[in-house]
Amino acid sequence: MPPLTTPKSGDALFASVERVNAELFTLTYGAIVRQLLTDLEEVEEVNKQLDQMGYNIGTRLVDEFLAKSNVSNCADFKETADTIAKLGFKMFLGVTATVTNWDAEGTTCSFVLEDNPLVDFVELPDTCQGLQYCNVLSGVIRGALEMVSMKTEVTWVRDMLRGDDAYEMRVKLTKQVPEEYPYKDDD
């Protein structure tokens, strides 16, 4: 018997959610980064705050994702990564990521983004060269995965704001806590 619900396509999923103008979002995010730079002085501190902010957001977004996407349990980290890249990015940012550069163990991979609504109109001034402008995104991934029992480390290895040809974040699974259900699965 096929599953009662099949996961939606990324396009259907994106069409099914409430949306706001991407430029408004981009400018709002830019305003946060500017505010943090003014308040915190140290670029390294700003990077940490953006990551923490993303983590908090990710722990919330995962609920909306699971509720709307019809995705149920992913078999392994690989399937989870594909789901985030194809459905998660699409549902929230309207773009998809490519999953690539898997290590032999299947516990580390890269998400590559060629289109990133977060950075439209952004140029880093010389004084901010250490800024990880998109740290909110890596934080969101880390926060969302932790809610489904996967502890990860997420780091940026390519960044178009620093002159690279794409955005690439490296996601390393460090610990997977088996989910325990209070009920037996009947499948």
Added chain:
Amino acid sequence: MPPLTTPKSGDALFASVERVNAELFTLTYGAIVRQLLTDLEEVEEVNKQLDQMGYNIGTRLVDEFLAKSNVSNCADFKETADTIAKLGFKMFLGVTATVTNWDAEGTTCSFVLEDNPLVDFVELPDTCQGLQYCNVLSGVIRGALEMVSMKTEVTWVRDMLRGDDAYEMRVKLTKQVPEEYPYKDDD
């Protein structure tokens, strides 16, 4: 001869722009407010910062609005207010506002919002009762109008976060600088 371009409908306009998930936007905006509350201590200072942030965003958004909406000169403040309510709000937030409570001079009116994506899931703790959570919106209006030569004061008179039945901001035109064109209009 009819004008070569007619303004788009709000729905067509909203469909024509890049969009992101509203919940992501809401949570991101919530993260800014939380950050400012942590950094600035005084609620009144947070209100000012949110307004200033909105002003800066508004001065940018007006360009996208004029470029995409096919709106050309509005005849007066009344037409401008209607355009913002029906097209501006729709284009950026996906909702429309009602324009109401005009004064006799036609220089002060209210925008009433019944649906406000900024505040989904938000509850103000008792310690934040003076917080004008949506000040970014009034700042956006003020900034955008200033770019089309209308100086305004914008204040919140109803706020659902404080128990009112809708969101209402009062917009008062304080000064209108006639636009001077370097060229003659041929219409």
